[in-house]
Amino acid sequence: KAGVTQTPRYLIKTRGQQVTLSCSPISGHRSVSWYQQTPGQGLQFLFEYFSETQRNKGNFPGRFSGRQFSNSRSEMNVSTLELGDSALYLCASSWGGGAFYEQYFGPGTRLTVT
Amino acid sequence: GQQVMQIPQYQHVQEGEDFTTYCNSSTTLSNIQWYKQRPGGHPVFLIQLVKSGEVKKQKRLTFQFGEAKKNSSLHITATQTTDVGTYFCAGHDTNSKLTFGKGITLSVRP
Numbered sequence: 001k002a003g004v005t006q007t008p009r010y011l012i013k014t015r016g017q018q019v020t021l022s023c024s025p026i027s028g029h030r031s032v033s034w035y036q037q038t039p040g041q042g043l044q045f046l047f048e049y050f051s052e053t054q055r056n057k058g059n060f061p062g063r064f065s066g067r068q069f070s071n072s073r074s075e076m077n078v079s080t081l082e083l084g085d086s087a088l089y090l091c092a093s094s095w096g097g098g099a100f101y102e103q104y105f106g107p108g109t110r111l112t113v114t
Numbered sequence: 115g116q117q118v119m120q121i122p123q124y125q126h127v128q129e130g131e132d133f134t135t136y137c138n139s140s141t142t143l144s145n146i147q148w149y150k151q152r153p154g155g156h157p158v159f160l161i162q163l164v165k166s167g168e169v170k171k172q173k174r175l176t177f178q179f180g181e182a183k184k185n186s187s188l189h190i191t192a193t194q195t196t197d198v199g200t201y202f203c204a205g206h207d208t209n210s211k212l213t214f215g216k217g218i219t220l221s222v223r224p
Contacts, residue, residue, distance in 0.1 A: 033212070042216035043157070043202060056211045059115070090156060098206070100145055102159040 002027065004093050004106035012112045018079040021109045025072050025093030031055075032074040033103065034066060037088040046089075049074055050097030078111075086113045116141045116207045120215035128223050133190040135218045137203030144206040146179055146186045151217070152199045160201075195222050 005024045013019050025032050034046040045058040049068035066076040072093075078085055088108045094101035117140040127133050137146065145164045149157035161170055163179035163186060170177045174197075176189040190197055200217040207213065 035214075043204075043214040045212060045214070048211075058211075092157075100162070100164070100206075102147065102162060103149075103157075103212070104159065105149075105156040107156050 004091060004104050006089075006091050006106040006109050008109060009107065010110045010112075012114060013081050014114055015081055015083060017081050018077065019081060019111065020075055020077045021089055021091075021111075023074045023076075023091030023093075023106060025074070025091075026104055029093035029095050029104070030072055031094045031097040031101065032068055032072065033092045033094075034074070034076050035090045035092065036060075037090055037108070038086075043090070046076065048097065055097050081113045083113050086111060116205070116211070116213045118203060118205050118213045118215040120201075120203060120218050122218065123216060124219045124221070126221045126223065127193050129195060130192050133193050133197070133220060135188050135201060135220075137186045137188075137205075137215050139184045139205050139213075141207055142183050144183075144208065146183075146206075147204045147212075148177060148186075148188055149202045149204065149214075150199050151202065155199075157202060190220075193220075193222050195224055198222050 007022045031050045033048040036044045048056045052068045063079045068074045090108045092103035092105045094103050119138045147162045148160040151157045161177050167181045168179045174191045178187045200219045202217040204214045
């Protein structure tokens with residue numbers, strides 16, 4: 001079974017631009033969560049989608065948004081990029097939404113904002 | 115909001131030594147999960163604990179969930195260089211939002 005895939009793997013953007021990251025979950029998984037990982041803050045939860053609906057949202061500004069498609073693939077968008085948005089963005093999928101389901105992480109998208 | 119704390123953030127051990135790390139939550143958890151991230155890699159699920167006082171073992175790794183379901187521990191017996199990485203605990207609160215601790219990065223001297 002193929003793992004979680006994320007595209008692109010690396011991205012360099014300029015302040016003020018916007019970016020869209022993509023995540024394809026493991027086949028059959030209906031939940032997709034997004035995390036931001038930085039050396040100082042660790043893994044911070046962005047949002048979770050289950051069956052195209054946002055189930056949970058972390059404490060990030062409205063510049064961060066996401067969506068999930070009917071095939072469970074998910075995208076996250078960051079508008080008006082700031083230098084502090086430089087991070088590894090990880091997507092994780094699980095069979096079900098919420099607690100008690102282990103999460104399978106993708107390799108991440110390394111975003112650098114200059 | 116819920117906080118999950120892992121202190122310290124770094125630990126260095128000699129190969130063959132035992133290693134224990136702890137995870138503490140500010141609120142009662144529904145369950146706790148542990149993940150391992152190798153350098154340059156992504157987090158990989160290790161185990162989930164659900165019941166109060168639950169203990170689970172995976173070869174040289176022993177995981178425990180506290181009686182009050184607010185803390186957890188990971189113990190590695192006789193560390194090996196393959197144990198190098200960052201270990202994260204993550205807990206679900208009553209809203210099913212998963213909160214990760216900042217992780218502990220383990221280095222092992224051969």
